Amino acid sequence: MTDGQRSPTSDGQIVVSGLTKQYKNVRAVNDLSFTVAPGRVTGFLGPNGAGKTTTLRMLLNLVTPTSGTATISGHRYADLSDPLRHVGAVLEASSAHKGRTGINHLRVICAAAGLPKQRADEVLALVGLSPAAKRKFKGYSLGMKQRLGIAAAMLGDPRVLILDEPANGLDPEGIRWMRGFLKNLAHEGRTVLVSSHLLSEMQLLADDVVIIAAGQLVRQGPVEQVLGSMAQSARVRVRTPQAEALTAALKAQSATIETDEQGVLLVAGVDAPTIGRAALAAGVELHELTTERPDLERVFLELTAGKAGIR
Amino acid sequence: MNLVRSELLKIRTTNTWWIFALISLPLWALTLLINWLQADALTSNNLGDLSAEEAAQVAAVASVDALSSNLFTTGQFFGLLIVMLLGIIVVTSEFFHQTVTTTFLTNPHRTAVMSAKLVAAGVLALLFWLVTTALNLVAGSAVLNAVGLDSQLGNDAAWRAIGLNLLAYLLWAVFGVGIGVLIRSQIGATVTGILLYLGGSIGAIFVIAILAERWGDWINNLQLLVPSLASSLMVAGADIPGNPPRWAGAAVLIGYAVVTGVVGTLLMRRRDIS
Numbered sequence: 001m002t003d004g005q006r007s008p009t010s011d012g013q014i015v016v017s018g019l020t021k022q023y024k025n026v027r028a029v030n031d032l033s034f035t036v037a038p039g040r041v042t043g044f045l046g047p048n049g050a051g052k053t054t055t056l057r058m059l060l061n062l063v064t065p066t067s068g069t070a071t072i073s074g075h076r077y078a079d080l081s082d083p084l085r086h087v088g089a090v091l092e093a094s095s096a097h098k099g100r101t102g103i104n105h106l107r108v109i110c111a112a113a114g115l116p117k118q119r120a121d122e123v124l125a126l127v128g129l130s131p132a133a134k135r136k137f138k139g140y141s142l143g144m145k146q147r148l149g150i151a152a153a154m155l156g157d158p159r160v161l162i163l164d165e166p167a168n169g170l171d172p173e174g175i176r177w178m179r180g181f182l183k184n185l186a187h188e189g190r191t192v193l194v195s196s197h198l199l200s201e202m203q204l205l206a207d208d209v210v211i212i213a214a215g216q217l218v219r220q221g222p223v224e225q226v227l228g229s230m231a232q233s234a235r236v237r238v239r240t241p242q243a244e245a246l247t248a249a250l251k252a253q254s255a256t257i258e259t260d261e262q263g264v265l266l267v268a269g270v271d272a273p274t275i276g277r278a279a280l281a282a283g284v285e286l287h288e289l290t291t292e293r294p295d296l297e298r299v300f301l302e303l304t305a306g307k308a309g310i311r
Numbered sequence: 312m313n314l315v316r317s318e319l320l321k322i323r324t325t326n327t328w329w330i331f332a333l334i335s336l337p338l339w340a341l342t343l344l345i346n347w348l349q350a351d352a353l354t355s356n357n358l359g360d361l362s363a364e365e366a367a368q369v370a371a372v373a374s375v376d377a378l379s380s381n382l383f384t385t386g387q388f389f390g391l392l393i394v395m396l397l398g399i400i401v402v403t404s405e406f407f408h409q410t411v412t413t414t415f416l417t418n419p420h421r422t423a424v425m426s427a428k429l430v431a432a433g434v435l436a437l438l439f440w441l442v443t444t445a446l447n448l449v450a451g452s453a454v455l456n457a458v459g460l461d462s463q464l465g466n467d468a469a470w471r472a473i474g475l476n477l478l479a480y481l482l483w484a485v486f487g488v489g490i491g492v493l494i495r496s497q498i499g500a501t502v503t504g505i506l507l508y509l510g511g512s513i514g515a516i517f518v519i520a521i522l523a524e525r526w527g528d529w530i531n532n533l534q535l536l537v538p539s540l541a542s543s544l545m546v547a548g549a550d551i552p553g554n555p556p557r558w559a560g561a562a563v564l565i566g567y568a569v570v571t572g573v574v575g576t577l578l579m580r581r582r583d584i585s
Contacts, residue, residue, distance in 0.1 A: 054585070061419045062412060062584040078419040089416055095409040097325055104324035112317035112417045152413065 011073050012038035012159045012191040014059065018068035021054050021215075028054045030215040031068070036193050036208070038159070041186045043206030043223075044195040045296075047304055051215040052195040053091075056164050060089055072160055084113040088153030089162040095149065098138035102129060102148050105137060109152055123151040128177075142169035150181070160191040167198050179205050199297040209296070213304040227299055236272050238265045239288035240279070249282040250275065266292075314418060314427035318401070319434060327400055328435070332442075335393050339386035339443060346385050347454045350378050354458045379463035380472030382451035384546045386443045387476055391483040391542060392508050394439055398432040398487020399504050402575075403497040411584055425576040429488050436484035440477045447473075472546045475561065479542040482568040486538065489571025492578055512539035531555075535563050 014036035021029040029051040036042045046052050057063040059070040061077040072080065072087055080086050096105045106120035124130045127147040132140065140148065146166055153161060161182070167175050182205060186192045196202050202209065202223075209226055211218040219226055240246050243265060247257055255269040267275060272291050279286050322328050353373040405411040418424055452462030463469050487504065494500035515537040523530040532555045534540040544560035 057583075057585055060416060062415060064581075064583060080419075083419060084417055087416075091412050091416075092409050095412055097321070097404065097408045097410055099325045099327075100321075101324070104320070108317050108320050108324065109413060109417050111320050112314055112414070114313045 012189075013074075014070070014072050014160065014191060014193060015074075016055065016059065016068075016070045019055060019058060019065055019070055020067045021051070021058060021063065022066040028215055029058070029065075032212065032215065032217055033068075034210045034217055034220045036191055036210070038191040039186060039189045040207040041182055041192045041194060041205055042208040042210060043202040044193055044210050044212075045197065045199065045202060045300060046195075046212040046218075048197060050212050050304075052212065053164055055212070056089075056091070056162060056193075056195060059162065060087070060091075062091075082113075082156070084109070084115070084156035084158065086156070086158055087160045087162065088156060088158040089164075090146070090149040090153045090166055091164045092149075096137040096145070099136055101134050101136055102140070102144075102151075103133040105148065106152055106155065109155055113156060115155055119155050123154045126154055127151045127181075143171060143174040146170060146174070146178070150178075158190070161185055161193070163192075163194045165195055165197070167196060167201055175201060199300050200295070203296040211300060211303055218303045223296065227296065229299075235292045236267045236270070236275055237288065237290045237292055238267055238275060238279075238286065239263055240265070240284055240286050242284045245282055246279055246284045249278045249284065253278055264288075314423055315430050315434075317417075318427045318431035322397075322401070322431065322435060325404075327397070327404075331393050331397055332439075335386070335390060335439070335443075338389035338393075339446065342388060343385045343450055343454075346382050347457075350382060350454055350458050353378065354460070375460055375463065376466060376468035378458075378460065379451070379455060379466050379469040380546065382454055383444070383447045383463075383469050383473050384476040385447045385451060387479065387543070387546060388539075390439060390443055391479055391539070392505065394432075394436045394480050395483045395487035395490070395504055395508060396501060397435050397439075398484040398489075399491040399500045400487075400497070401428050401432050401435075402488055402491030403495060403500050406495040407497040415584055421580045422576055425488075425492075425579050429485055429572055429576075432484040432488050433481050436480040437477070440480040444473055444476070475546045475557075478561065479545060479564065482564045483538075483542070485568040485572045489568075489575040492575030493571075508539050512537055515540060535559055538564060538567050541567075 016035070017033050019029055019032045020027070032051070032055060044052055044056070054063060055070075058065045059072070059077065069076070077083060077087065096102075100108075103120055103124060106123065107117050109115075110117045110120055121130070121133070124133050127150050129144060129147050129151060132144060137145070137148070146169065150163075150166070153163070163182075166178055166182075170178060179201070182192050182194065186207070194202075194205065206223055208220070208222050210220040211226070219229075221229075237260075238246065241263060243259065243263055246265065250257060250265075250267060250270065253270050253274060255267050255275075257268075258266040260266050270278075272289050276286070276289060405414055414424060415421060448464065452464055455461065455463050490504050490507075491500050494503055515534060519530055519534050522533075535544065535555050541560040541563040544555065545557055545564060
């Protein structure tokens with residue numbers, strides 16, 4: 001993920017390098033560099049207005065960068081000989097003509113990309129939308145629209161999937177479906193880049209994260225590593241009827257202790273085995289001993305503190 | 312070729328084309344009625360006292376060539392408007408429904424996409440012309456027979472007018488695409504197009520007539536610069552005294568179409584889609 005060897009022909013790798021977009025008054029993306037590896041789900045995170053969508057649109061040749069480059073498998077999107085067979089993208093949930101049926105929406109794309117029109121039926125089945133094939137787009141629910149967008153992205157059976165906020169407007173069942181679908185694609189060796197501001201969802205879905213704020217890179221790496229870098233804030237939750245005795249025993253281990261509710265201690269500075277040993281030595285009864293992992297949301301808020309908001 | 316097929320499929324899979332066809336039909340019938348009454352009046356020779364100059368103009372308009380040309384291009388005035396609006400919608404609906412993202416993802420070569428749109432709009436114009444002309448050949452010859460002239464199906468001037476009518480349909484479709492690129496808002500582009508076409512031609516006739524009275528007849532030649540007047544001049548069956556020659560109308564129209572088509576394509580190449 002970091003500065004590994006970048007072969008220009010590496011299949012499915014996304015490389016963003018020094019990417020900058022200057023609008024009249026706002027530098028939406030500022031000297032942004034990161035890489036996205038195949039075979040993994042990469043979460044692209046940032047507060048609203050951080051420049052996620054602009055970055056993805058520059059990657060897809062929809063917006064011209066002020067400077068810098070963004071390549072997929074070593075090529076700019078516009079230089080890919082058969083873009084739909086290489087990259088599938090879902091950018092807006094509502095990007096179909098309201099009066100056109102779902103199947104016709106896909107057939108229009110098939111025609112333009114030179115794909116056989118049976119592909120339209122196949123991808124509809126893939127996303128579970130076959131029953132609504134002949135319904136007009138305006139009659140689709142938000143979840144169905146998202147599925148149609150994913151179906152369109154899958155038409156060319158691409159190696160690389162790029163999705164902008166795909167969980168927006170999905171119900172819990174839809175989100176669960178999407179999670180399984182994307183993980184499966186990554187498992188097949190495809191590159192999956194998903195932008196989102198839903199951190200809890202990303203923690204369940206992503207293998208790697210790229211976090212940006214105010215158009216700049218804040219952190220990138222495997223989720224575990226990014227979380228681990230904040231491990232000092234990890235705490236252990238201990239429930240015991242003998243809180244005072246345990247507190248005294250742990251103070252000797254130079255732990256910092258907060259009390260939460262009655263009989264619950266939040267211990268920082270020592271790990272769970274140390275606490276267990278200390279309790280055993282002191283003859284203290286334990287009812288619960290849980291390491292509270294720092295979640296992505298807390299890490300994210302710490303990392304992007306002061307950089308979010310309206311620019 | 313794939314792109315043109317895709318563009319035509321886009322048109323075919325929405326209501327737009329047949330709604331516009333349905334609108335066109337009564338408008339065509341209305342113009343047929345007007346043309347019939349005009350042909351009837353011109354051939355019955357009771358137009359009252361005319362100056363020598365007016366008489367010459369009437370004679371030109373009343374010639375068999377002019378009458379048959381006019382009848383065989385019935386429906387042109389509204390037909391061109393409809394075709395221009397279709398051209399506008401080919402572009403603006405992509406922005407209105409946000410499908411332009413998908414379109415440019417499917418093919419990032421924007422010049423090719425815009426060319427396909429121009430061709431698709433042209434094909435649509437061709438179909439509208441084909442159907443209208445088929446109706447005109449039946450209805451027009453019936454009217455010509457009714458006013459005591461032959462059906463004129465062998466009249467060279469009439470066929471030339473029919474051919475030029477096709478050119479006008481194609482050029483107005485191209486205009487429409489150009490306007491659609493310049494004004495992405497569906498409503499904005501449609502209203503502008505209609506105003507330009509209707510208001511533009513009526514206003515221009517009015518203004519040019521006043522100016523000509525003040526500064527002399529040469530001002531009349533300026534009507535060439537008004538696209539809708541240029542196209543109606545182009546399909547007139549005969550050169551009418553006091554009006555600019557027909558080829559000039561064609562030249563002006565082609566010029567407009569080329570400029571809007573090229574400018575539209577260049578703009579689309581550079582534009583950020585967000």
